[in-house]
Amino acid sequence: MRARVYKSHQKYLTCKILETGEIVSAVALGNLLKNDSSVVVGDYVNVEKMQDGDEWQINQVEERSSEIFRIFVRESRKKVTAANVDALVIVMSLTRPAFKRGILDRYLIRASQWELKPIVIFNKMDEFEPQGDFDIVFEAERLKGIGAQVYEISAIKKEAYLPRFLPQGYDQLIEALVGKTAAFVGQSGVGKSETISALSGGEITLKTQEVGKVGKGQHTTTWSELAECSKFALIDSPGIRSFSVEDILASDLIHYFPDIEEVSLKCKFTNCKHQENSQGCAFVLEADQKNREALFSRLESYQRIREELGEVSDWQKKF
Ligand SMILES: Nc1nc2c(ncn2[C@@H]2O[C@H](COP(=O)(O)OP(=O)(O)OP(=O)(O)O)[C@@H](O)[C@H]2O)c(=O)[nH]1
Ligand SMILES: [Mg+2]
Ligand SMILES: [Zn+2]
Incomplete structure (x- = not known):
């Protein structure tokens, strides 16, 4: 059967x-x-x-339509943790734990590697108050460039919380997930389990972290688990501690930044560093006033991770 x-x-x-x-x-x-x-x-x-x-x-x-996996380079081994997933839901908290763009970019690399559509949730928005130079609209703009959908929600307030900064909230998130199997990923404590329970409208109850324990390095969810309700199938997973992308070849990294790759291929200079003051550089030409900062921020992210993956000789050729 x-x-x-x-x-x-x-x-x-x-x-x-x-x-x-x-x-x-x-x-x-x-x-x-x-x-x-x-x-x-x-x-x-x-x-x-x-x-x-x-x-x-x-x-x-049965043959899988998709896989969520990690490659262990030293052991040349691929470990699969979930299969037949239609969307990758990246849950970010904007309060506790604090938002980290670097972590989000690493999850986006995974979405690209696993060939899954990324859906980003900004959660705990009930606690969020704009301060400093953090700009939530800018963060969303940055994600738009790679076709990611962004939703502003509060898992504990569900329908009662209406988005204040972004066009899409809880209701649109439900619509986007209907009929799908979606895997939830994100740091420990961002509210993956709480969000899944909320989305199920009471059909699913998952264990969530006790208040006050967030950020203490303890994981509440310890095993991946598929929870199904009438509208969708949602896979909860333990928050990952290590965000390393060292299994990705430095020379391949560009393919996991499709937005950056597209523009860099258009740049007519072979040795271009693609800086904001590089005259005639495709990044300068492509970027309009609105998305310039977002595009260069993604480029910076690419360059930082690329550097982390080590010096590679073809750096000069491609960039
Ligand atoms: N204020 C507020 N708290 C929330 C919200 N969503 C989740 N929380 C709380 O944040 C804590 C962590 O939520 P969990 O759902 O357990 O987090 P998790 O991402 O599943 O964590 P792990 O299972 O450890 O990976 C719990 O105390 C939740 O009740 C929210 O929207 N607003
Ligand atoms: Mg959990
Ligand atoms: Zn250039």
Whole structure:
């Protein structure tokens, strides 16, 4: 019988039989046990009841339409953590923990690597008051350049919070997710689990972090888990501690910044540093008054991560 994996936790996997809706606990068979990426959350599988007793077994995994994975370079190993995902929802808190553009850009690299459409949520907006030089409209503008949708919400206030700075809020977010399987990622404490519970309209209740524990380095969600409600399937995941992108080749990094790649290919100078005062540079020509700062901010982000990935000889050629 066709089923979908909801939770993968050691030996037993929680699966939902599609036809009957029955939730069963199943073990993976034989060669599906080979490694921890063979059967993951979101997989569509075939399950059968074992001849003796009540146990179920998974004997086949369907081809995946997408994968969320990490490459462990030193071990030359790919670890898959979720499958058949339609959208990557990047949850950012604008208060506690504080917003970090560098982290968001790293998640956007992943969205591009996994070939998933990025949806960005600015959460905890009930606590947010504009201050200093942080400009939320600018942050959203920056994301528009790569086609990411941005939503301004408060998971704990749900419908009661209406967006104050951006055009899209809670209602539009629900619309964008209908019918999809969406994987939620983001730092620990940003409100992934709270947001999933909120979006489900009470159908799903996930454990959330106790108030006061945010930022103490403790993860509340410890396993990836698919939670389904009538409108969509949402995958909760533990907040990642390490945001390293060292598995990405420095020479490939540009492909994960499609907005920057597009403009840099148009630049007619071979040794251009693409600075704001480089006359005739495509970045200067392309950028209009409105998006100039956003585009150069993305370029800076690319350059910073590129530097982190090490000096590469083709730097001069491409840039
Ligand atoms: N004020 C406010 N607090 C929120 C909001 N959303 C979530 N929180 C609180 O922030 C804390 C962390 O939320 P969680 O949903 O547990 O965060 P998480 O991203 O799932 O964290 P991990 O599971 O550790 O990765 C909890 O105390 C939530 O109640 C919000 O919109 N506003
Ligand atoms: Mg959580
Ligand atoms: Zn240039």
